[in-house]
Amino acid sequence: MPAVVDLRSDTVTLPTPGMRKAMARAKVGDSRRGEDPSVRALEEYCAGLFGKEGGLFVPSGTMGNLCAACAWTRPGEMIVASSASHIAGRESPAVSLLASVAIIGIDAPGGIFTAEDVAAAVAPAPARNESRVGLVTAExxxxxxxxxxxxxxxxxxxRSFCGKTRIPLHxxxxxxxxxxxxxGTPPAAYGKVSDSLMFCLSKGLGAPVGSILVGTRGFLSEARGVALRIGGGMRQAGIVAAGGLYALKHNVPRLAEDHGNAAALAEGLDGIPGVEVVNAPVETNIVLFRWETPSLDLPAFRERLADRRVLLDDRAFPLFRAVTHLGIGKREIARAMRAFREVFVGGAVRP
Ligand SMILES: Cc1ncc(COP(=O)(O)O)c(C=O)c1O
Structure with a gap:
């Protein structure tokens, strides 16, 4: 039976043999005491990549953003973010609970807002004596x-607007x-325009666990305190940190292949009658597409696709998300396209 073509997310990747070897060899210690050499090496490497004073290895992106939100803001303040962002959606209950802040969402095409949008979101507060904006986040x-x-x-x-108004940009x-x-933007350029930055090792980079927060020493000392208070203190975490370091050293340039595969998928989907690619031209590894006149309901659709051993993110049926990653090559794209043609073109039957 052929392997499943899993396009649900770039979080589904499995560690490669080379990565597993690096993890098995990792020198470890009690990371919570600052004694894990592999965690320290990863944090230092990441700080260097982004031109920041330091890095903090945390278990997840959610925890990284939460630590940043708690470190930068004071209770009663507000965070400005794109309304469709992860922090304004899935992370907002924990951010509201633990940082005691509200999130002001900016509606912007593709989630890309402007300095003017931020100014408009920040401006009413002093005039109306409302809460201060304590942080802007860009995804x-x-x-x-x-x-x-x-x-x-x-x-x-x-960043220039944030600097003038003394609001940090995460x-x-x-x-x-x-x-x-x-x-073609070097990571350090993103480091330069932000006060803090979080990135995931366990998405396109293909490591099994973890995210990194980079910033100044002062910010990281606050963020580390938050991480420890919410149970993010890890012990011999060097085993997973070594996977992260391996991913950074081996898996960055190959992301271009994921982008090429996503573009090929989008082109193929665009050629299927009744299917519309929503985010054409596709910029990176995510394809959003809609089945305009579904002839199956969600359970039947899932069944037909699963029969063909293809998985998609279908939570907003009939809008779908397909994500390419290091488990997806040209062969997998061809198999997925065959399955899509069979299922989306009316009358698909179980094979
Ligand atoms: C943009 C963005 N931010 C944050 C997260 C949270 O990362 P994690 O799943 O590691 O908590 C995700 C996860 O999909 C994400 O897509």
Whole structure:
């Protein structure tokens, strides 16, 4: 039986043999005491990549953003973010609970907002004696926007506005290396335009666990305190940190292949009658597409696709998300396309 073509997310990757070897060899210690050499090596490497004073290895992107939100804001303040961003959606209950802040959402095409949008979101507070905005976050690439790249020029203008109004800018860079590879922007340029930045090792980079928060020593000392208070203190975490370091050293340039495969998928989908690619032209590794006149309901659709051993993110049926990653090559794209043609073109039957 052929392997499953899993396009649900770039979080489904499995560690490669080389990565597993690096993990098995990792020198470890009690990371909570600052004694794990592999964690320290990873944090230092990441700080260097982004031109920041330090890094903090945390178990997940959610925890990285939460630590940043708690470290930068005071209770009663507000955070400005794209309304479709991960922090304004899935993470907002925990951010509201633990940082005691509200999130003001900006509606922007593809999740890419401007300095003027931020100014408009920040302006009413002093005039109406409302809560102060304590943090702006920009998601790069923007997941729900379809893997859109936040242009560096837009980030620079936002940072300049934030600097004048003394509001820190945090980048949720879960997929920052996709942005970097797609736009040819070095990671340090993103580090330069932000006060803090979080990125995930366990998405396109293909490591099994973890995210990194980079910033100044002062910010990281606050963020580390938050991570420890919410149970993010890890012990011999060097085993997974070594997977992260391996991913950074081996899996960054290959993200261009994921982008090429996503573009090929989008082109193929666009040729299927009744299917519309929503985020054309696809910028990175995420394809959003809609089945305009579904002839199956969700359970039947899932069954037909699963029969053909293809998985998609179908939570917003009939809008779908397909994400390419290191488990997806040209062969898998061809298999997925065959399954899509059979299922989306009316009258698909079980094979
Ligand atoms: C843009 C963005 N931010 C944050 C996260 C949260 O990362 P994690 O799943 O590691 O908690 C995700 C996860 O998909 C994401 O897409």
């Amino acid at each position: 790069n690439t923007h997941n729900a926007g379809g893997g859109t790249v936040f242009p560096l020029a837009a980030l620079k203008r936002i 980048i949720d860079g879960s997929r920052i290396f996709n942005a970097s590879v797609a736009s």
